[in-house]
Amino acid sequence: MGLFDILSALGGGFASAITPAHLAWALAGVTLGTAVGVLPGIGPALTIAVLLPVTFSLDPLSAFIAFGGIYYGAMYGGSTTSILLNTPGETGSIATAIDGYMMARQGRGAAALTTAAVGSFVAGTLATTALAFFAPMLASVALRFGSAEYFALTIVAFTTVSALLGDSLARGLFSLFLGLALGLIGIDPLTGVARFSFGIPQLLDGIDVVILVIGLFAVGETIYQAWRYGREPLEAIMLHDFTGMSREEWRRSWKPWLRGTAIGFPLGVLPCGGTVIPTFLSYLTEKRLSDTPERFGRGAIEGVAGPEAANNAAAAGVLVPLLTLGLPSSATAAIMLAAFQQYGLQPGPLLFTSQPDLVWTLIASLFIGNVMLLVLNLPLAGVWARVMLVPRPLLFGGVLVLASLGAYTLNRSLLDLGLLYGVGAIGCLMRVHDFPLVPAVLGLILGPLSEQHFRRAMAISEGDVSIFVTRPLTASLLLAAAAVLVLPSLWKRKG
């Protein structure tokens, strides 16, 4: 397809998307998506699944416009609770919580929410443009990623721990290994054999990342604050302003938005990419490039702007393999695929040619949904930021109710609820003794991925380790990981 063909197809898409009915469905979708993105444990996948039987009577176009809105909306909503309550709504916004919550504590919640919203808009728009123009080409490159490459990618991701260690190497690594050890629990997907599940059926699937994240962050923070309350007078939170970002903060934000997009989109296109790795890589990049890396972890706006942009760009990237190859690479994409089938549409490599109207209207409505989300979220940033003014007893009471709701609905399991409070106690202890929390979360997410891809690559190569150096992509990724670890210290020695 030439450039002109794409532009005219996209124009047709816009013409069909800007009808009152379709605009209304887009608005309904983004609003609902924002609402469910806020709550931990409930994401766009479950929401679309619940709505599927209802939308059966709609025409497919309206349904997919609403689904697209829910998907993009959830990405925006996830950052709100991350920043204000230290409770990431989904795994893609864990990195946002690190500096976002510190900003909120300092009364700069509105600025954090604004940079998240504008960054999401910039990333969403750029990534959707890339989706419209380069989707088929990108998809074929993504297929060259095999298990060896994915293993190398997880190693690159592990280097981000170096930016999150805190003051002590030993304490940071202990936190990482705690996460890795928790990741051992459950069925080994390669052999189907259960490990460390102690005969408890609920542990067969391992410990859910959501439980660990909201346990360590939200519950741990609540216990810690309550414990400290008796010792020190509360520092009153003064809100800086309700207008959003200062000129200085705009200047600090725009480059991280663009870099976050550049990191997020290609990694989102990879069939096993996900949103966690790009957000943390963006965080690492911003910290490494910063002149004042010591501000990171203490409320640096770049640490919010970059990961949020990366998160949204990756979410748009997921649509590339879905629309061009019929490959679902996330839970939400799998539901969308099922929805295509429900309408008797053939999801797969021929979708672009067999259903051009549908695909181009969907893409056009993603652009429109992005604008709607920006318009919805910018004025809300000031309103949401006032959450920090709620009296602490009520604020933290509400946080724990939301955390328990999210943990329980995940698998409808009381064991998860118990685990949540257990993890919360550990999180509080770690905070008291100055252990960083994020490496544990990264360990739980990356450990199992890394192990699986390593063993899969070894099985495919019949146990030949040279597979990790003979494949050019793998070798260059591993070199990049080594460079990230070694170069900064060489740099310092020189300077």
Next chain:
Amino acid sequence: MGIRLRSCGLAATLAVLTAASPAAAQNPPEHLRLVAPAAPGGGWDQTARVMQHALQQAGIARTVSVENIPGAAGLIGLARFVGSEQGSGDTLMVSGLIMLGAIVTQRSPITLREVTSIARLTGEYEVLAVPAASPIRSLDDLIRAFTQRPEAISWGGGSAGGSDQILAGLIADAVGVAPRRVNYIAFSGGGESLSAILGGQVSVGINGLAEFAPQIDAGTIRPLAISSAERLPGLDVPTLREQGIDLEFENWRSVVAPPGIDAAERRYLEGVVEAMVRSEAWRDALTRYRWLDRYLAGAEFERFADTEHARVQRILQQLGTTAKESSAAPGLYPLFVLGGLVLLGLAAVVPAIRRRPVIPSQTAVRGWRSVGLIAAGGFLDVLFAERLGFIIASAVLFWLVARAFDERRPVRDALFAVAVSVAAYLLFGRVLDLPLPAGVLAF
């Protein structure tokens, strides 16, 4: 037990808004619950949601809810179903061949013999395929290479012990190779295995026909064989049997009811399922999803399930799902992690605890009191959540946490506790239709 009558919240509201009122029916029975023991998006979830649609459309039941209980290829759902739905005469769960595989691999103490069989519903054929650019042109090519050096052929498919691996084992057995030597690469989820096949990361892929069909149509993969008895109309793929491998295979799905229901309840549920498979909405769905109609009820289905159990058990034992160990033994990595944890623990935790921050004794007591209150809140939440319901458990939790911070305003805190809990329940339990336990406050 909790209430049975759950509105479909948003679903129902939207249905009215979009004028999707189901075909009017005379006095349909009240409410039916379907359990999908998998996450949204997979085959079992699709089956449950198609059933939901068909049952409501045909007016067989007035409202039908679907609950997802994902995990361990359905074992978590099965354990929960047997444990907490004992005697529920209005509940069905989707199950099938893959659950049998998981029961055998995990040596699950709970099997499909513990539940009440209702009927087999659908079957799906499996297809063997290679990427379009593969040097393997036909099933003969594949089998020749496989019998010469079995380990050199990597078979990509779904989860370990699932239908794809079972078929790989059956094929190996049929061509005289020990199933143990199949180099099976398990991927989690259809998308992951499909991308490995499309990208040529594995020699050959096994997958359900529905997932492969779009790729076959587009010519991105080359199908080598299908596991049906005869060629399918409109699909130019030879069967295993006509190419000399005497094998027929289907990934079947079924529905079961909880244990301990009486004969009348069983007859009622069987009637519901029978009426559903006759409905037009169900027949439409069969063509749309390329499912085969494999309706089989009563004693015949029970006999079929027993035979399948024995077949799956035999082949999985021959496969030795634990046997495939390349040079990176699965035991090495856990050893590294646990060893590292202990060493770092000694290096980090001991000094951290030694230099305990000094706290004036009076304030320390107050701090620990707060922690105690939150601990009590968490404990009571776990205790009450299912017994007394979400609202009560959350209100108690909220109140105790609020008092951990400030104990001067118990009444205000109590009012907020009740308001927040009720609002959260209404918003998430009713409007978004999430499965929150209503408990004793059934309304």
